[in-house]
Amino acid sequence: MPFPKKVLLVINPIAGTEDKDELIENIREMSASRGFALEVYKTDGENDRKAIEKIMDDFQPDRVLVAGGDGTINQIADILRDYDTVMGLLPLGSANGLATNLGLPTDIEEGIEVALGEHTFCLDGLLLNGHLGLHLSDLGLNARLVKNYEEGSVRGKWGYAKEVIHTLSEHELFRVRITTDTETYETEATIIIIGNATMYGTGVVVNPGGDMCDGHFEIITATHFDFIELAKLLAGSTELDPEVVKISRATRAEIECLDQKVLFQVDGEFLGSVNRVKAQVLPALLTIAVPDRES
Structure with missing residues (x-):
């Protein structure tokens, strides 16, 4: 799996206690040093699906980083099931169930490296009462x-x-x-x-x-x-x-x-x-x- 050229960062601004501005800046600096294009979208809980779908169609990222808890990850995964892209997870929630099962690092700097890395895993989903x-x-x-x-x-x-x-x-x-x-x-x-x-x-x-x-x-x-x-x-x-x-x-x-x-x-x-x-x-x-x- 090649390294990404275009990255969309979807971030839940109210998840966890991490400084979101600092997280965004770290990823901006990394995008500049690695030469990939970056778009940032902050969820608002209202029109997220339509807005993210428009970015996916217009920007066509080959990697989508999701910074938030299990709820945010689940929401974005439901959108990305219709797109050919790789998800990188930056768990910011209290439980972080999926990240725990995937063995993702808890340190945010290490997490960014993994989320942008070349190693990937296939993941099944379940449809449960819709x-x-x-x-x-x-x-x-x-x-x-x-x-x-x-x-x-x-x-x-x-x-x-x-x-x-x-x-x-x-x-x-x-x-x-x-x-x-x-x-x-x-x-x-x-x-x-x-x-x-x-x-x-x-x-x-x-x-x-x-x-x-x-x-x-x-x-x-x-x-x-x-x-x-x-x-x-x-x-x-x-x-x-x-x-x-x-x-x-x-x-x-x-x-x-x-x-x-x-x-x-x-x-x-x-x-x-x-x-x-x-x-x-x-x-x-x-x-x-x-x-x-x-x-």
Whole structure:
């Protein structure tokens, strides 16, 4: 993959705590030293899609850098699925789930080098009730955790830890029917994870067999967990009782909630309560700049 000649930087001005002007200036200096043309677009949450599509059509960049959290990355990825370009990610959010799974550096200077580098990775996407998913989505326990954290008053790791305890104390079972390419089954569950990636942004590994570019996704169904098993799951333990954890691989699936609506989140965005989730893999949807795997 050659180095880029034209670069579009899409930046969320309110994501994270980094100095956005300094970040933009660093990338401007790099563009001058490396001889590539640079366009900068700051999101405003109103007309971003139309504005970015116009830049893509007029400027025709061969690299798009996205500086923001998972929500911004997801939004731009949904636009870029219709273009032949490489995405470079500069994670500025609190969770940064996709960046964690791709092994991207947390240092912003190193991140810029990777985002503009020559090493790339194919990334599948998931279509989930019409929403694009790139790493992990779920029904039940973790969706409640996302909801509680969004509604809580404490940010950061302490706020997250507080909501883990709160969420574990109020989790409940729900009954579902799951239909995939190869099987149909009914079960009770406390969490159902639809996994393209292996771990949450916190580093919790819940899908150790996941591969983000194999044309499949996994459905991880956990049932009848007591407090200890739930804590082990959220801590990333792989030593779980096989009688209460079922993992299925699929290219498409439908999850029907049989007795109640269930809380649902996609890539860290809480989407409310649903009766069903329809999931479909979108193979090799994006090309992402990543670190050199051999270095």
